[in-house]
Amino acid sequence: MKTFLKSLYLKKLFFTAFFSIAVLFVVSYFFENLLSVSKLLLTILLVALIFDILLLYRNKLGIQGYRSLPEKLSNGDENVIEILVTNRYRFTNTIRIIDEIPIQFQHRNFAINSKLKPSEQKTFTYNLRPTLRGEYHFGNLNIFTSSPIGLIERKQQFSTAAMVPSYPSFLQLKKYDFIAFTNRLKLYGLKKIRRIGNTLEFEQIKDYVSGDDIRNINWKATAKRNHLMVNQYQDEKSQPIYSVVDTGRVMKMPFNELSLLDYAINATLVISNIAIKKQDKAGMFTFSRKVENMVAAQRRKSQMNLILETLYNVDTDFSESDFARLYVDIKRNITHRSLLLLYTNFETLDGLHRQLPYLQAIAKTHLLVVIFFENTELESLLDKPAVSTKQIFEKTIAEKFVYEKKMIVNELNKHGIHCILTAPEDLTINTINKYLEIKARGLL
Helix, strand or coil: CHHHHHHEEECHHHHHHHHHHHHHHHHHCCCCHHHHHHHHHHHHHHHHHHHHHHHHHCCCCCEEEEEECCCCEECCCCEEEEEEEEECCCCCEEEEEEECCCHHHCCCCCCEEEEECCCCEEEEEEEECCCCCEEEEECCEEEEEECCCCCEEEEEEECCCEEEEEECCHHHHHHHHHHCCCCCHHHHCCCCCCCCCCCEEEEEEEECCCCCCHHHECHHHHHHHCCCEEEEEEECCCCEEEEEEECCHHHCCEECCEEHHHHHHHHHHHHHHHHHHCCCEEEEEEECCCEEEEEEEECCCCHHHHHHHHHHCCCCCCCCCCHHHHHHHHHHHCCCCCEEEEECCCCCHHHHHHHHHHHHHHHHHCEEEEEEECCHHHHHHHHCCCCCHHHHHHHHHHHHHHHHHHHHHHHHHHCCCEEEEECHHHHHHHHHHHHHHHHHHCCC
């Protein structure tokens, strides 16, 4: 009985009808003829209620529900959640689905309303966009069923509690993995870059044939074999590509509910995958007060899974990043010339000048690309017309900060350091463009 009462819910229609009959009883004190009508209506309501209960509870199975969850959620992307519902009743009923979504999403009014025909099976979907990496706990699946009478609802609860981890954006990884190797890159914002130089490594010595470049003739081998021999070269591959992610306080700033650190982590995952597919070695590490989470650049099959698992646990420590320590650790641990994609953020020119000597020192032995972010909220503020003194003041300050970002770009270029100034949402695509440009121009 206790279980029965917990699962039974009176609907608004019942309360409306009961209240109307109660009013009719009150009026019957003044008009005695209405008393019999009131009693008849009350009897009809109670009979309908009993009949409604019998309709919903005589079938023990009633409604069957199942929630289908992915193995992991993709951070910053829309993830599809499916709910499969089967109607075991012999009549068309109305259902209301309330899923116990993880508390991180703060969806307090979630509900799916629909109708199911007899023995019909239907799949309902909804999207969740996580903005934090970590564990997401789903609760039970609750389905409320009502018959065509519509006086009550029967609640059925399905124990589908589960934990799903949220990983860096592997959906972006799959997307760019496909488009980076198609001929329609411009449709996705990727630039088609003409190859204007070659970085070559020796492959073999072979006999000269018509059409070979005479500049590659190996005269020593020619003298020994008594006929022309040429050196054969191939495009240099397996170059080390490191993503260096700043985990200091400057990377905690959120844009579109996602922190700069998470944007950098998602871009790291994508560029590492593309580098491996381009026959390069991909690696990564993070730094703040010291270098951590070091994954050496490799081109093995398990490399992407290792990088993904490493990025899953990366978080900011809210401290001031130590670029001097970064330079020392890079010099000690990375002995071969590598491409370093440094994800950080500079808000002022003074902030850059404090770290510029260390960036210059790193750029002497490695190809360094400094990637930092536009403040898109300031950009949107500049697009609005100023109509008051306060707004004029705010717009002037915003223009100063935007101009200072451009000055930072000029300062880095003046010292021969490659850089990318990008909106957080365009980080991945701009990083891929820069990597493809470096490969095409043979800068590494």
